[in-house]
Amino acid sequence: xxxxxxISWIVTGYAVLVAVLAxxxxxxxxxxxxxxxxxxxxxxxxxVLRAVVGLGSLLQGHRPEQESTHLIYLIASVCVMPLALRxxxxxxxxxxxxxxxxxxVVVAVISVRMVxxx
Amino acid sequence: MTxxxxxxxxxxxAHQVLLLVxxxxxxxxxxxxxxxxxxxxxxxxxxxxxxxxxxxxxxLGWVAIRRASEGxxxxxxxxxxxxxxxxxxxxxxxxxxxxxxxxxxxWSDYGIDYGxxxxxxxVAGLLWLRAQDPERKAGAATAFRVVAFAEALxxxxxxTGMFFKYVVDAGELGVQIFGPVHGIVFLTYLVVTLITxxxxxxxxPVGVLALAASVPPFCTVAFEEWARRTGRLD
Numbered sequence: 001x002x003x004x005x006x007i008s009w010i011v012t013g014y015a016v017l018v019a020v021l022a023x024x025x026x027x028x029x030x031x032x033x034x035x036x037x038x039x040x041x042x043x044x045x046x047x048v049l050r051a052v053v054g055l056g057s058l059l060q061g062h063r064p065e066q067e068s069t070h071l072i073y074l075i076a077s078v079c080v081m082p083l084a085l086r087x088x089x090x091x092x093x094x095x096x097x098x099x100x101x102x103x104x105v106v107v108a109v110i111s112v113r114m115v116x117x118x
Numbered sequence: 119m120t121x122x123x124x125x126x127x128x129x130x131x132a133h134q135v136l137l138l139v140x141x142x143x144x145x146x147x148x149x150x151x152x153x154x155x156x157x158x159x160x161x162x163x164x165x166x167x168x169x170x171x172x173x174x175x176x177x178l179g180w181v182a183i184r185r186a187s188e189g190x191x192x193x194x195x196x197x198x199x200x201x202x203x204x205x206x207x208x209x210x211x212x213x214x215x216x217x218x219x220x221x222x223x224x225w226s227d228y229g230i231d232y233g234x235x236x237x238x239x240x241v242a243g244l245l246w247l248r249a250q251d252p253e254r255k256a257g258a259a260t261a262f263r264v265v266a267f268a269e270a271l272x273x274x275x276x277x278t279g280m281f282f283k284y285v286v287d288a289g290e291l292g293v294q295i296f297g298p299v300h301g302i303v304f305l306t307y308l309v310v311t312l313i314t315x316x317x318x319x320x321x322x323p324v325g326v327l328a329l330a331a332s333v334p335p336f337c338t339v340a341f342e343e344w345a346r347r348t349g350r351l352d
Binding site: 042069070072076080083084085087088091093096098099103106 | 130132134135137142
């Protein structure tokens with residue numbers, strides 16, 4: 001398994017964890033805890049790492065199976081979380097947990113699709 | 119010196135989640151349609167064009183929900199129905215006229231590639247829209263009754279189809295039609311149940327029972343009857 005695949009699977013697992021924690025807190029109808037934002041930013045850091053390594057391998061001449069699709073996923077993967085967190089900035093209501101949770105699910109799906117299109 | 123807080127663009131609420139999902143679907147359907155039309159348009163022109171239509175619908179849906187969250191619900195109350203009709207028509211077309219869909223469209227098989235989210239999304243949007251209107255707060259309970267009944271009906275259709283396929287051996291058209299129909303109604307039931315769970319303040323066992331009722335045939339109607347009699351669906 002390539003390094004890219006390994007990072008992608010770690011990202012997927014971590015994203016699912018963030019989604020489950022957000023979903024659980026939303027079910028308990030809590031306010032958004034600050035540590036969830038920290039976890040989401042950790043996830044973003046992993047995604048940036050994945051994107052940098054992925055971009056590096058593209059520049060070295062590796063051609064993914066579905067190149068344009070893969071490139072779109074690569075760009076989307078790093079944009080989703082910051083945009084979601086930005087949209088709930090200064091709002092820690094229970095619904096904001098839903099936004100973070102959905103964003104984490106989207107990230108998980110994108111990172112699985114990235115493995116599939118590589 | 120502190121600056122006054124900027125006015126909140128929109129209140130906290132379910133629309134925040136809806137807006138994110140609509141944005142994600144606008145981008146993913148749009149990117150998919152553009153890439154496919156640009157690289158292999160001649161393979162499945164109808165399917166790819168319909169994907170583009172889906173992307174435009176999601177963009178308009180995003181605008182509609184944003185306006186509705188600011189109190190202007192008129193556009194959303196039309197747009198969400200148009201979206202639901204679109205998903206259902208394209209989904210049905212993709213099952214009936216296979217020739218038009220050599221490759222999948224976003225709404226093919228009622229959005230099976232996207233975990234049926236396309237068909238659940240407008241329903242969730244419409245439920246949210248109803249909850250926005252204080253005079254129609256009871257809408258969620260009504261929606262639960264309707265969906266519980268529809269779930270039982272789709273079971274009936276699927277069982278009829280299975281009867282003709284396995285017992286009479288008269289082809290599997292019934293199963294091909296009612297399989298996906300039942301799938302959609304089942305998922306809609308789960309979503310509506312989760313909403314009703316919250317709005318009716320059901321206890322954890324009652325909520326789990328409501329979800330479990332969707333598994334055996336016709337049990338959703340039995341649950342609905344019981345919930346109504348015991349005052350759990352006001």
